[in-house]
Amino acid sequence: xxxxxxxxxxxxxLASALTxxxxxxxxxxxxxxxxxxxxxxxxxxxxxxxxxxxxxxSLIVLLPLAALAIHAAGLGWSGxxxxxxxxxxxxxxxxxxxxxxxxxxxxxxxGLLVAWVLVRYRFPGQRLVxxxxxxxxxxxxxxxxxxxxxxxxxxxxxxxxxxxxxxKVAFTPLGIVMALTFVGLPFVVRTVxxxxxxxxxxxxxxxxxxxxxxxxxxSRVILPALAPALLTGFALAxxxxxxxxxxxIFIAGNMPGISEIVPLLIIIKLEQFNYHGATAIGTMxxxxxxxxxxxxNLLQSWMRTRHHAQ
Amino acid sequence: MxxxxxxxxxxxxxxxxxLWVRWSLTALALGFLALFVLLPLLTVFAEALRQxxxxxxxxxxxxxxxxxxxxTLLVAAIAVPANLAFGVAAAWAITKFEFSGKSFxxxxxxxxxxxxxxxxGMVYVLLFGLHGWFGPWLRAHDLQVVFAVPGLVLxxxxxxxxxxxxxxxxxxxxxxxxxxxxxxxxxxxxxxxxxxxxxxxxxxxxxxxxxxxxxRAMGEFGAVSxxxxxxxxxxxxxxxxxxxxxxxxxxxxxxxxxxxLALLALVTLAAxxxxxxxxxxxxxxxxx
Numbered sequence: 005x006x007x008x009x010x011x012x013x014x015x016x017x018l019a020s021a022l023t024x025x026x027x028x029x030x031x032x033x034x035x036x037x038x039x040x041x042x043x044x045x046x047x048x049x050x051x052x053x054x055x056x057x058x059x060x061x062s063l064i065v066l067l068p069l070a071a072l073a074i075h076a077a078g079l080g081w082s083g084x085x086x087x088x089x090x091x092x093x094x095x096x097x098x099x100x101x102x103x104x105x106x107x108x109x110x111x112x113x114x115g116l117l118v119a120w121v122l123v124r125y126r127f128p129g130q131r132l133v134x135x136x137x138x139x140x141x142x143x144x145x146x147x148x149x150x151x152x153x154x155x156x157x158x159x160x161x162x163x164x165x166x167x168x169x170x171x172k173v174a175f176t177p178l179g180i181v182m183a184l185t186f187v188g189l190p191f192v193v194r195t196v197x198x199x200x201x202x203x204x205x206x207x208x209x210x211x212x213x214x215x216x217x218x219x220x221x222x223s224r225v226i227l228p229a230l231a232p233a234l235l236t237g238f239a240l241a242x243x244x245x246x247x248x249x250x251x252x253i254f255i256a257g258n259m260p261g262i263s264e265i266v267p268l269l270i271i272i273k274l275e276q277f278n279y280h281g282a283t284a285i286g287t288m289x290x291x292x293x294x295x296x297x298x299x300x301n302l303l304q305s306w307m308r309t310r311h312h313a314q
Numbered sequence: 315m316x317x318x319x320x321x322x323x324x325x326x327x328x329x330x331x332x333l334w335v336r337w338s339l340t341a342l343a344l345g346f347l348a349l350f351v352l353l354p355l356l357t358v359f360a361e362a363l364r365q366x367x368x369x370x371x372x373x374x375x376x377x378x379x380x381x382x383x384x385x386t387l388l389v390a391a392i393a394v395p396a397n398l399a400f401g402v403a404a405a406w407a408i409t410k411f412e413f414s415g416k417s418f419x420x421x422x423x424x425x426x427x428x429x430x431x432x433x434x435g436m437v438y439v440l441l442f443g444l445h446g447w448f449g450p451w452l453r454a455h456d457l458q459v460v461f462a463v464p465g466l467v468l469x470x471x472x473x474x475x476x477x478x479x480x481x482x483x484x485x486x487x488x489x490x491x492x493x494x495x496x497x498x499x500x501x502x503x504x505x506x507x508x509x510x511x512x513x514x515x516x517x518x519x520x521x522x523x524x525x526x527x528x529x530r531a532m533g534e535f536g537a538v539s540x541x542x543x544x545x546x547x548x549x550x551x552x553x554x555x556x557x558x559x560x561x562x563x564x565x566x567x568x569x570x571x572x573x574x575l576a577l578l579a580l581v582t583l584a585a586x587x588x589x590x591x592x593x594x595x596x597x598x599x600x601x602x
Binding site: 045046047048049050052053054056057060061064065066067068069071072075114117118120121122124125127131133134135136137138139140141142143144145146147148150151152153154155160161162182185186189218243246247248249250254267268270271274277279282283286289290293294296297301 | 331332335336339340342343344346347349350351352353354355357358361399400403404406407408410411412413419421422423425426428429430431432433436437438439440441443445446447468471472475491494495498499503504507508526529532533534535536539540553554556557560565568569572575576579580582583584586587591
């Protein structure tokens with residue numbers, strides 16, 4: 005009730021304040037003409053809040069990342085590649101790339117399926133299922149790691165069944181794929197869901213009234229419209245998979261060259277006080293994440309223009 | 315928005331998938347979720363209670379477990395309010411004012427999301443470790459950052475850095491600045507405007523961001539693993555304690571501590587869902 009009252013108050017004061025605002029806005033316009041970058045606003049606090057933001061950002065995020073970059077630059081060009089181009093490091097990158105890619109691919113298919121079912125169908129317990137999709141975001145990675153490891157161990161609930169068929173998951177690269185599928189699932193579902201929700205029904209109806217089958221409508225009308233969102237979700241899941249550590253190390257077995265991921269190799273180098281090696285590999289990873297971030301941003305702006313074009 | 319006015323797809327008979335398609339797709343999706351998401355969650359509790367309740371509570375009452383719980387709470391109690399204050403300040407500057415370089419600033423704030431947790435921890439080792447930039451100075455003054463609580467707090471702050479800001483920015487953007495401008499023109503000061511006008515409008519979104527920030531702060535593993543040094547009873551947070559117990563094949567104790575973290579995740583999810591269902595638009599900024 006008090007909230008509603010405050011709202012009414014705000015509306016009233018809004019009307020009475022309009023004239024004042026217009027005067028101030030005019031003054032603001034003249035100030036802008038004097039070449040200020042900041043457009044004049046009647047609101048206080050720009051200086052302190054932006055100052056705090058930039059200081060905090062620099063101290064917590066930018067300075068530490070700069071330290072990594074400067075350390076890496078100190079290695080020199082040949083020193084850098086000397087650390088990166090070793091068989092063990094390259095093998096770790098290969099393992100990380102292939103497993104993250106495979107997991108993102110699984111999530112692309114099943115993430116679309118889950119989003120489709122959540123948006124288009126109604127079934128009992130739907131809200132619970134919807135909340136469950138976010139579990140991989142909320143569950144600490146170490147907890148997911150030991151749970152998956154027990155689940156897929158040869159005496160675990162799933163592992164025992166698979167062992168009967170001669171499939172070994174825990175302590176193999178397949179186990180890494182399972183862990184990365186777990187952590188990556190919400191990315192695809194939550195990226196595709198809102199786009200699927202806002203798809204205009206008219207296009208589908210038009211396709212079907214022109215004689216397209218349900219499958220043709222899906223593959224020719226719906227899927228192309230979802231493509232940017234699907235690719236964004238895929239890229240997000242892939243990027244997360246590349247950097248993931250906690251959920252993987254328990255199930256991976258961590259055999260150098262076979263199931264050793266890049267983040268683990270960085271930790272191993274740090275524990276051996278091999279800061280040069282850790283720096284070089286870490287910088288490679290960081291550059292890869294920045295490239296992926298750029299790709300994701302481009303995909304998202306593509307998604308937005310698509311969305312608005314509709 | 316178009317879809318708001320138009321009837322839902324499910325309600326248009328032409329677009330309704332045949333019953334067998336609906337049933338089989340739903341079954342497939344639920345089967346996938348059960349296998350990949352629900353089963354790991356159930357495993358945590360099943361393994362924790364494998365030998366009954368007595369060993370479960372014994373494992374939780376163990377001094378090392380208690381000190382891990384205390385440390386986790388301490389780290390979150392510092393990192394979450396710090397990022398809350400930062401997130402509110404950043405959202406205020408970004409949404410209430412126009413300035414150049416704004417979208418670049420938002421990208422920078424989001425940056426920790428795209429950095430591997432291991433690297434988030436490693437950068438602090440390079441800065442404050444024994445061989446890091448400030449290492450010799452810290453050593454000369456008998457201060458320790460890495461392998462001590464300050465390092466854990468810093469690494470946690472790094473990984474949880476964007477949570478509050480990125481919830482608030484779209485929300486406050488969608489609410490505009492009219493109400494605050496009206497208050498300012500009536501003579502309200504900065505703090506008054508924030509407490510009386512802005513905060514009531516953003517409280518649910520703020521709570522949402524804090525919840526997610528807290529869940530990540532308490533559950534973070536990779537980043538703190540690098541800076542912790544794994545000293546039992548001293549620099550072990552709960553997730554790190556889980557790792558040690560698991561690697562010692564002390565499965566019941568490992569899953570007992572893990573079950574507390576899983577409960578935290580479930581409580582976070584439940585609160586998050588309630589916020590979304592009841593105050594959906596006030597939380598996300600969509601639909602304004």
